[in-house]
Amino acid sequence: MPSENNNNNDGGKKLLAIAIVAAIASSIVAGSLFFLAPEGQALGEMDNNINNNDNDDNNSNNNKKEVTLVAEEAQIEIAPGERVKAWTYNGTVPGPTLRFTEGDNVTIHFINKTPLAHTLHLHGNHDDESDGVHPQVLPGQSYNYTFVADPAGALMYHCHAYPTSLHIRMGMYGALIIDPKDDDKPEPAREFVIVMGEFDPKDQESFVPKYYLVNGYADQYMGDNMLHAKQGELVRMYVINMGTTIPYSFHLHSTIFKAYPSGLWSNDPIDAQTVEIGPGNAAMVEARWKWPGTYLFHSHGLQEERGNMGEIMVEPSQGPYEAESMIGWQHEQIEKLQKPEVVEHTAVTNATVQASSHHGTGPQVAIAKGSWDNKQKQNYSPREMSVNAGLEVTWVNQDATVHTVTDRQGAFDSSLIGAGGSWTHKFDSAGKYDYYCALHPWMEGTLTVE
Ligand SMILES: [Cu+2]
Numbered sequence: 327m328p329s330e331n332n333n334n335n336d337g338g339k340k341l342l343a344i345a346i347v348a349a350i351a352s353s354i355v356a357g358s359l360f361f362l363a364p365e366g367q368a369l370g371e372m373d374n375n376i377n378n379n380d381n382d383d384n385n386s387n388n389n390k391k392e393v394t395l396v397a398e399e400a401q402i403e404i405a406p407g408e409r410v411k412a413w414t415y416n417g418t419v420p421g422p423t424l425r426f427t428e429g430d431n432v433t434i435h436f437i438n439k440t441p442l443a444h445t446l447h448l449h450g451n452h453d454d455e456s457d458g459v460h461p462q463v464l465p466g467q468s469y470n471y472t473f474v475a476d477p478a479g480a481l482m483y484h485c486h487a488y489p490t491s492l493h494i495r496m497g498m499y500g501a502l503i504i505d506p507k508d509d510d511k512p513e514p515a516r517e518f519v520i521v522m523g524e525f526d527p528k529d530q531e532s533f534v535p536k537y538y539l540v541n542g543y544a545d546q547y548m549g550d551n552m553l554h555a556k557q558g559e560l561v562r563m564y565v566i567n568m569g570t571t572i573p574y575s576f577h578l579h580s581t582i583f584k585a586y587p588s589g590l591w592s593n594d595p596i597d598a599q600t601v602e603i604g605p606g607n608a609a610m611v612e613a614r615w616k617w618p619g620t621y622l623f624h625s626h627g628l629q630e631e632r633g634n635m636g637e638i639m640v641e642p643s644q645g646p647y648e649a650e651s652m653i654g655w656q657h658e659q660i661e662k663l664q665k666p667e668v669v670e671h672t673a674v675t676n677a678t679v680q681a682s683s684h685h686g687t688g689p690q691v692a693i694a695k696g697s698w699d700n701k702q703k704q705n706y707s708p709r710e711m712s713v714n715a716g717l718e719v720t721w722v723n724q725d726a727t728v729h730t731v732t733d734r735q736g737a738f739d740s741s742l743i744g745a746g747g748s749w750t751h752k753f754d755s756a757g758k759y760d761y762y763c764a765l766h767p768w769m770e771g772t773l774t775v776e
Pocket residue numbers: 413443444445485486487493498
């Protein structure tokens with residue numbers, strides 16, 4: 327129940343405080359500091375908060391929009407014969423395209439069902455509580471992001487847990503499209519979303535990865551899956567670079583097009599043969615093909631041999647045109663190709679309660695300075711320890727950033743231990759516990775209770 331929700335209203339804060347006190351009381355009665363919230367309880371809790379949530383932003387219209395994004399580990403196919411483990415929003419890479427109208431009052435319920443910390447960071451305007459950096463949402467926890475949709479254009483969302491470029495490479499990103507208000511609507515067009523990413527099954531830190539994915543699949547729109555449009559029809563592409571290295575030079579064959587720099591409707595468009603889009607940036611691309619035929623679109627450079635290539639078939643037509651959004655169809659294609667299998671982590675508790683500040687007198691494990699760095703060998707020190715049952719063990723965080731002590735099987739979880747802080751837990755039952763840091767998963771330790 328004590329999912330970390332950001333409340334802008336005092337009533338909600340009081341309710342949450344009462345809920346936390348009740349939760350702690352019930353867990354003490356149960357003789358344990360840990361408890362499992364019943365399925366769905368975290369969501370209900372969040373719904374209460376929304377109903378009390380008055381947004382006082384002047385730009386807002388009265389339209390409330392709610393979306394749920396779940397961080398899930400999934401096996402997906404990213405190229406023919408290449409199945410990989412990915413970190414996802416709702417099971418696919420990219421996650422669902424979120425589409426709002428400027429001024430919408432948006433609440434995104436974020437639930438983390440993985441054994442690692444994740445967040446939801448959005449591009450665009452919002453306050454610090456909804457920036458997706460603090461807090462880091464720990465395994466089993468949830469968080470509400472609230473904002474007024476602004477500005478209009480092609481934006482994006484991605485995870486901002488650390489190391490962020492790894493979380494992005496692993497697949498935690500998606501398109502955020504904000505349409506201009508009614509009086510500012512752009513010309514109707516046939517619309518596509520193109521989210522470009524990178525993936526290397528062997529080394530996610532490689533500067534030149536094996537794959538440059540288009541909407542999560544190498545060469546997704548080549549051949550049978552090509553895009554379709556009509557001769558003379560206005561085609562609009564929301565093109566987003568979720569890569570982590572080089573700028574992409576997005577190029578359409580056989581036509582000069584208009585590009586709205588940085589994917590913002592407030593910018594004047596430029597005429598372009600190719601438009602540069604750096605990592606974390608976007609463009610709206612508007613094109614018309616004069617002659618029927620099948621044309622390539624791709625990023626110029628070595629990406630085009632590694633998955634960033636597509637085709638659009640322009641069918642003969644004199645109009646009229648239907649101005650259809652193809653974005654829903656595109657998401658169906660992604661699911662069909664990736665065939666996601668979500669990995670269930672049953673050991674991930676629905677909520678955790680921070681232990682008291684009581685310091686034990688028993689054995690100690692240091693969390694060494696510099697543990698946040700995955701190049702450093704020393705983190706939990708000693709890495710392996712044996713203690714007698716009934717003893718309290720204290721982990722002392724000597725590092726300059728937050729860490730956790732999280733059992734792989736869900737037997738215990740320290741929640742966040744701040745820099746200079748410590749966490750004490752009493753081990754009554756014998757067993758071998760493999761634990762790690764949910765923020766820095768390369769930190770691993772073992773505790774044997776005899
Ligand atoms: Cu993440």
